[in-house]
Amino acid sequence: MIHAKSDRSSIEELLEADGTQIQLSVPALTKKIINRNEGTLTDTGAVQAETGAYTGRSPHDKFIVKDEETFERVDWGKVNQPMTEETFLHLYHKVINHLKQTDERFVFKGYAGADEKYRLPIRVITEYAWHNLFARQMFIRPDEEEENSHEASFTVLSAPGFQADPETDGTNSEVFVTMSFKHGIVLIGGTQYAGEIKKSIFSVMNYLLPKQDVLPMHCSANVNEDGETALFFGLSGTGKTTLSADPSRALIGDDEHGWSDKGVFNMEGGCYAKCKDLSAESEPDIYKAIRFGAVLENVAVNPRTGTPDYEDTSLTENTRVAYPLDHIDNALEESKAGHPETIIFLTADATGVLPPISKLTKEQAMYHFLSGYTSKLAGTERGVTTPQATFSSCFGAPFLPLPPSVYAKMLGDKIDEFNTDVYLVNTGWSGGAYGTGKRMNLFYTRRMVHAALNGEFNNTDMYQDPVFGLNIPLQLEGVPEDILIPRNVWEDKDAYDRHAMELANKFHENFKKFTYADESIANAGPVKH
Structure with a gap:
C-alpha cells in the first residue's frame, strides 16, 4: 500500500516538473488556449472550446474511496459508488505519470467557499489550458497575500487525455471521476467536460460542511x-x-x-450558465457576461465572423458558458448575505x-x-x-x-x-x-x-x-x-x-x-x- 505522504510528494514532483505553469493570468491562459489549438477566440472576446464525445456529466463513472474515513458516513449506492484505496492509488499514479508526460500542465490555486471560516483551499492541476481558465473563473481567486500562504487541502487532477481500462483500473468505462477524502485528491480522466471539475468540488463540500453544522x-x-x-x-x-x-x-x-449560523455564502467565484437560445432580450445579464475571460463550452461559432450561435445545438443541447461573478454588474462582491x-x-x-x-x-x-x-x-x-x-x-x-x-x-x-x-x-x-x-x-x-x-x-x-x-x-x-x-x-x-x-x-x-x-x-x- 502506498501512503498519503508519497502521494503528496508525487504531486509536488509534478508541480516542479518542466512545463508546469502555475497561476497564469486570464490573458496568458487565453493565449495558451489559442496557441495550443484548444479553442478559438470569439468576437465577444470569450474563448470557445469543445468537449468531444462527452458533453455532460458521467454519473455512472463517479466513485468515492471507501475507507475508515468514509465507511459509515457515505450513502453508498448508484450515486456514490465505492472504490478501494488500492484501486484509487493505482489510478492516481497512472494519472500523475500521464500528466508528467505532457509538454505542459496548468495549476490554479484558490478556494471553495466565500466565508473565510468555512472555505476550502483547493488546487486544480489540468492537462488543458482551457480547463484551467474554467477553474480560475469558477472558483474563488486569492489575492496576492493569500496566494503566497496558500496550502491546498484538496487537489483536483484533470487528465482528459488519459482513458482508463475498466478491466485493470476498476472503473466502469474509460471515464472516471473519483475522490479520496483521506488523501484530499480528486481524479478526473477520459472526459473533457469541464463541469466535472466544478461538481467534484461541490461534492467534496457537501461531505465536509455538515461536519461544521453548515x-x-x-x-x-x-x-x-x-x-x-x-x-x-x-x-x-x-x-x-x-x-x-x-x-x-x-x-x-x-x-x-x-x-451557516451567520447566513448564506457562495461556494464559488463564478457562474456556469446554459446558453441554449440565449439572447440579450431574455437574459441580458448573462448575455453581457460573455466577454473576455469567459469560456464558452460546446457553443457553435460562425467560422467566418467568430460570432457565437446560441440557437445552434448541433454539438449538444447542453451548451454552457463559465464566467467570473464580476462579469455580472450587480453581483455582490463579498458573496455573503443574511x-x-x-x-x-x-x-x-x-x-x-x-x-x-x-x-x-x-x-x-x-x-x-x-x-x-x-x-x-x-x-x-x-x-x-x-x-x-x-x-x-x-x-x-x-x-x-x-x-x-x-x-x-x-x-x-x-x-x-x-x-x-x-x-x-x-x-x-x-x-x-x-x-x-x-x-x-x-x-x-x-x-x-x-x-x-x-x-x-x-x-x-x-x-x-x-x-x-x-x-x-x-x-x-x-x-x-x-x-x-x-x-x-x-x-x-x-x-x-x-x-x-x-x-x-x-x-x-x-x-x-x-x-x-x-x-x-x-x-x-x-x-x-
Whole structure:
C-alpha cells in the first residue's frame, strides 16, 4: 500500500516538473488556449472550446474511496459508488505519470467557499489550458497575500487525455471521476467536460460542511437592497442561473451555497450558465457576461465572423458558458448575505401538470425537498435526449455523499428557526406535456417569482389543487389567470387528469424509500387514489 505522504510528494514532483505553469493570468491562459489549438477566440472576446464525445456529466463513472474515513458516513449506492484505496492509488499514479508526460500542465490555486471560516483551499492541476481558465473563473481567486500562504487541502487532477481500462483500473468505462477524502485528491480522466471539475468540488463540500453544522445547497441566491435573501433550488435546466440573475437584486451566486449560523455564502467565484437560445432580450445579464475571460463550452461559432450561435445545438443541447461573478454588474462582491426570507424550489415539469407557482406548507416543503422532482433535460447527462421524469433528493442527489436525511433535517430546522416562506415554481411545460404544450413563458415566471419575493401572495386567495394539494394563487397582475391553474389551459381535460395521476403515483413510489420521514411529511404529498 502506498501512503498519503508519497502521494503528496508525487504531486509536488509534478508541480516542479518542466512545463508546469502555475497561476497564469486570464490573458496568458487565453493565449495558451489559442496557441495550443484548444479553442478559438470569439468576437465577444470569450474563448470557445469543445468537449468531444462527452458533453455532460458521467454519473455512472463517479466513485468515492471507501475507507475508515468514509465507511459509515457515505450513502453508498448508484450515486456514490465505492472504490478501494488500492484501486484509487493505482489510478492516481497512472494519472500523475500521464500528466508528467505532457509538454505542459496548468495549476490554479484558490478556494471553495466565500466565508473565510468555512472555505476550502483547493488546487486544480489540468492537462488543458482551457480547463484551467474554467477553474480560475469558477472558483474563488486569492489575492496576492493569500496566494503566497496558500496550502491546498484538496487537489483536483484533470487528465482528459488519459482513458482508463475498466478491466485493470476498476472503473466502469474509460471515464472516471473519483475522490479520496483521506488523501484530499480528486481524479478526473477520459472526459473533457469541464463541469466535472466544478461538481467534484461541490461534492467534496457537501461531505465536509455538515461536519461544521453548515448546510450545503444546490441553489442560486440573491439579495435585495433591504438585505432580504432568496434561495433558488433546482437541478440543471430548471432556471437557477436565469432567475437569480435579476437586475433588481444583487447576485450572491448561481449554483452552490452554504447556510451557516451567520447566513448564506457562495461556494464559488463564478457562474456556469446554459446558453441554449440565449439572447440579450431574455437574459441580458448573462448575455453581457460573455466577454473576455469567459469560456464558452460546446457553443457553435460562425467560422467566418467568430460570432457565437446560441440557437445552434448541433454539438449538444447542453451548451454552457463559465464566467467570473464580476462579469455580472450587480453581483455582490463579498458573496455573503443574511438568512433567507424566501426559498424557491424550481422544477421543469415535462408533464405540464404542476402549477407555475404554489406556496408550500412546512410539511410540503420537506416532502418536495426530499423528492426533488424535475424532468431531466436533454444534454445534462450522457444519453439523455428527451426530458425524463426524475427524482433527485434535495435537488442535488448526484452531488450528495451523505444520506438525504442529513441535509433535509438541517433545512427543516432552518426553515423553522427563521420562519422562511417556501414556494414551488414550475419552469417546465404548460397547456400539455412535452411535445404538445409549451415551455412556461419566462416573463410570467419572473413576475411570479418577484411576487413571491415581495410578499404579494400573503393575502391572495388560493386554490388547493385536488391532486397535489398545492396552494395556488388565483390571480396575479401581469399574468393570465388561466395559466395559474394548469388544468384550465389543457384542451383535453381527461388527458390532464390522466397525466396528473400518473405523476402523483410516481411521487408516491419514489417516497417509499424515505421510511424515516415523519408521517406528517409523508402525507404532505399528492393524494392517493
